[in-house]
Amino acid sequence: MSKQAELNQQLILGGQQDENQYLTFMMAGEEYGMDILAVQEIRGWEDATVIPNAPTFVKGAINLRGTIVPIVDLRLRFGIDSVAYSPLTVVIVVSVEIKEQHKVMGLVVDAVSDVYSISEETAKDVPDFQDSDNAQYVHGLVNVGEKMVVLLNLARVLDLSANYMHHG
């Protein structure tokens, strides 16, 4: 079944149930999902102003219609090898509540993929990756067709104060 057909079917079957929509994106061949309500806009990569002494995964700050928005490279945040930015590199601008403060941030990802409706129940709990730093960023895992999608906990991913060991 094509992704679109599946999505349509999901939209038809779902809807009444307690479902959340997730925007998914690709990174190093994996598909990740984030709550679509957190997404503010999607834009292309543009050069950011470097913030001194910031963690390496913070690429800098951009001007988003008068607001200063920090840009986080999600590959670096998750410790995945970085790739050169191309005109196709995408920045997903999200607005999240972190420690009761409302923040707008940009996430650099390889490409935006799709939108799925996923009910909370079908999302599987995170396996016990005890040795992984990244486990805390995962909200749940879900199967869409044959693929697995990693649903992210954005508030944790973007809470920069909690993770200063990557400081570089």
Place this chain on the structure above:
Amino acid sequence: MSIDLSQFFEVFFEESFEGLDAMEAELLNLEPGTEDSETINTIFRAAHSIKGGSGTFGFTSVSDFTHVLETLLDQIRDGQRQLTAEHVNLLLKSVDCLRALLSALQAEQTPDLSDANDLRQKFEVILGMSEGSDSQNIQETVQVESESTFQIDFKPHPHLFKTGNEPLYMISELAELGELETNVFYDAIPDFENLSPDECFLSWRFFLTTARPESAIKEIFEWVEDDAHIEITVCGGLFESEGRSGINLTEESSSANTAASVPSSSPAPKAATSVKKVETKKPAEQSTTSIRVGIDKVDSLINMVGELVITQAMLSQIGEQEISETTITSLQEGLAQLAHNTRDLQENVMRIRMLPISFVFSRFPRLVRDISQKLNKQVELKLVGEQTELDKTVMEKISDPMVHLVRNSLDHGLETPEERVAAGKDPVGIVTLNAFHQGGNIVIEIMDDGQGLNTQRIKEKAIANGLVQPGDELTADEINELIFMPGFSTADEVSDISGRGVGMDVVRRNIQALNGSVEVSSAPGVGSTFTIRLPLTLAILDGQLVKVAQHTYIIPLISIVESLQIDITKVSRVGKDLDVLRLRDEYIPILRLYDIFTHQGAIEELDKTLLVVVESDNHKVGLLVDDLLAQQQVVIKSLEANYQKVDGISGATILGDGRVSLIIDISGLIKLSGLKRPGSQELLVEAKAIEVA
């Protein structure tokens, strides 16, 4: 449909604080014996609004306390009681107390009621003590005026509760006037399924036997005049009870209670739950404040936006045309107009944040009154230039340093009346607060006609504290500057008013944090003047753009002393990695910006770079930059809002090309560089020693 009362809290608090300010100002004008009824009325009205509002929103601690206050004011207003100095003092204290209660409630904390209860007891003693004589008074007037009975028909419109009115309060107030008979009509209450808990279906007929005039009754219903049908008729003798349907309840306040509790029962718990919901949140920072803006300012903004829209329409029209010579000319014209519109709009938006400095000045009469009483000094406070406008954020931050300076003037500057007479001066000392604009700055002067700074004592103290050497020759101005040094306090004894260890250095630091400066000038026996200079706004800054590696940073122009090319022969290295430049008589540590900010690719050779000498906290350092770019005004944006605090950076701005550029925070940078680390001062001293040798 229900209304969430909490959405009105902010407005209530703001109005209450304004009411308290008004009360305070009027109280200060009030001299016992000479009070005029208008002043008392103003105070009464303010108290009454606060009581009404707090009652509506369920802040009983405030409404209960204000009630006693109001009772006293009411008696004074009616001439039943003479205003005494004690009353004024108590009332002023209760203004403070109310302010504290309201601030606590605003911050969603449980207010501390101990002060309120103390004050309340004092009021109750006053009210109770003279009850004997008062009730006699009333008795007399009663006999003269003779009682009459009023029939009051009170038919609230269904929307009464939505206007924030509670009939129970009015009924209890009526009951206070005299003997009250209450009849409630509940015929209008619909079937249960049609019953809306927000609406009032009850109406009342009261029979009030009182000696008070009709106006006293009218006043109770003053607030609901538009929301109810009210008819007051005098029914000569004793009340007749025929022709009344409904239940007859004669028990006064309790009847009122049951009568009103029927319709109000639903809204009341609603309010209570919403309050509770708010309480469970952590105390929110009071970051969202609001300002009142004159309608003329808003109107002019709307006009400007209108013009902007026209310009935009014109430009997009040009954009649709074929490109030719004529379109380019009109495009240029359009862009010029757009620039003009934008500049006007920016200026006008800035004006919105500007408030007259009287908002700060207004707190000083009270302060001066309290302190002068404590010190037994006679002081007259003069306020000049109260209409001078200043950015609201600057205003909020300047208030504390000013309080400190005024306290200092009263405590150290002004002499006691005896000393003043002995010096041939008027026993009443004068403290003047003067504000005016000068260039792009606002200047605030705090002048006293006291004894002036005692240069001898300051010098001795500075020597004792090791700030200067005994042999140093200092001019009077240099000595006066010493009072701003950390760890300096001239007060011989620590007094309650000043000299609590928080010195002038803190004042200077706070003012510098606002990109301002403070200076003192003084003449022995004539007085001293503190001059504060502040930028008009914190939202815009004059900046010097500099290049470090491939990055552009902004240095606040106000902190730049000079920029120069480094004479390599005057640089010496101290310690492991600190270069120091000898500049005239000073030793300037060189901070390599690229190093502090860990940027690659900057010019590292000292003789090929430029040095920007900046000053912060009386500390001069040189910042090594690759190049100086333009100077321009920049609009300050927060980097912290979406990111986090960055050491050495105070904010960000957007340059003409749309890129973000970061603004350097000099004092943060000095800290970050480690120059303030213990031991680094010794390095500088060492540098001097090397030079001398």
